Amino acid sequence: MGRKKLYERSEALKAIKLCFWKSGFEGTSIQDLERCTGLPKQTLYREFSDKEGMYLAALADYEQTEIRESARILSQHDDPKEAFAALFAAAIAPVDTDNERRGCFLCNAAADMTGIESAIATRVEEAIDRLISVFEQSLSKRQSAKDDACMMLAGYVGLRVLSRGGMGSRGLNQVANQLVAAL
Amino acid sequence: MGRKKLYERSEALKAIKLCFWKSGFEGTSIQDLERCTGLPKQTLYREFSDKEGMYLAALADYEQTEIRESARILSQHDDPKEAFAALFAAAIAPVDTDNERRGCFLCNAAADMTGIESAIATRVEEAIDRLISVFEQSLSKRQSAKDDACMMLAGYVGLRVLSRGGMGSRGLNQVANQLVAAL
């Protein structure tokens, strides 16, 4: 019943995610996605409907890999200070090893949003809510868990946006240390 | 010696700034700028050379108005806690009065940057450096001024990106309060 597909959706999606991650929604063209996936646009459109579908799928994939990884890192430490220190360290690592400055796809998406923009804005808000829940869980032993989670979220977002914005790893480590100390 | 211009550069620039502020570099077309300034593209190109010139001029204008205003707010309070509380309050105000979610142009620009991109990246880095200096000055009485400024910068960036990302004013106030408490 039909031909076997010569590509794998998950692999294509991974490439698409990296593309949007680096260049944002408007900054990424369908042609860019053809190049990075190696697939013709027809295949992309069949698989993801349209550009927005590609972006939403990429964002969802990001949440299920990168964000889930963050949750895992946090859950590996009992002490919240240690937990967040580890999280921040993981965020900074690619900057001072490979000078990789993609930042956080979700944070970039939040800054990308141009006012009232379709389904994407909603998904971004939802993903941020889930991220704050992850933070909250790591801080659940504290009675000020919710407030602390808010602060750490802001610090996390700031850290990752600044890293994309070109801040050196020395400054980023300063930020991380001070945020952990504030806990 | 020639005809008087029927427009004012500063007014045009103000409109251009708002446009890039809302929609970012890639998300703003020359046609958008024609509409918001009321000027034909010829005039825009003569005045600012090209799209990048328009963006850089807008970013510079942002720094000389909005960022300078931030410095003013900070300088009006002796106690750093009060100073940053006032700064954060000013950042949150437009969200819960007009639901205005432009965020911070400079923060948006930092998140926009797609890798090695021309002169814009450099200017953004410089502007961030200047912003951190402003923060540092407000904290100059402390011996940990530099570290505290780093943390507040990350918190500030996070706060403004989250506000653009749709976080409600309740959450934003939580963030602000906790950041001030961490000082």
Add this chain to the structure above:
DNA sequence: TAAATAAGTTACCGTTCGGTCAAATAAAAT
């Protein structure tokens, strides 16, 4: 083996993109 279904391929759609050129127009300086 034939029908059905899905994937690959190619060309193409109208629109918008950033950017340019030249003519027309207006006002200041000589």
Add this chain to the structure above:
DNA sequence: ATTTTATTTGACCGAACGGTAACTTATTTA
């Protein structure tokens, strides 16, 4: 009044944009 300088206007450029339709090829059912 004429020259000079600047502004405005509108047409135009090739390229890239997101998206689609049609045709070919391959594979799995019946």
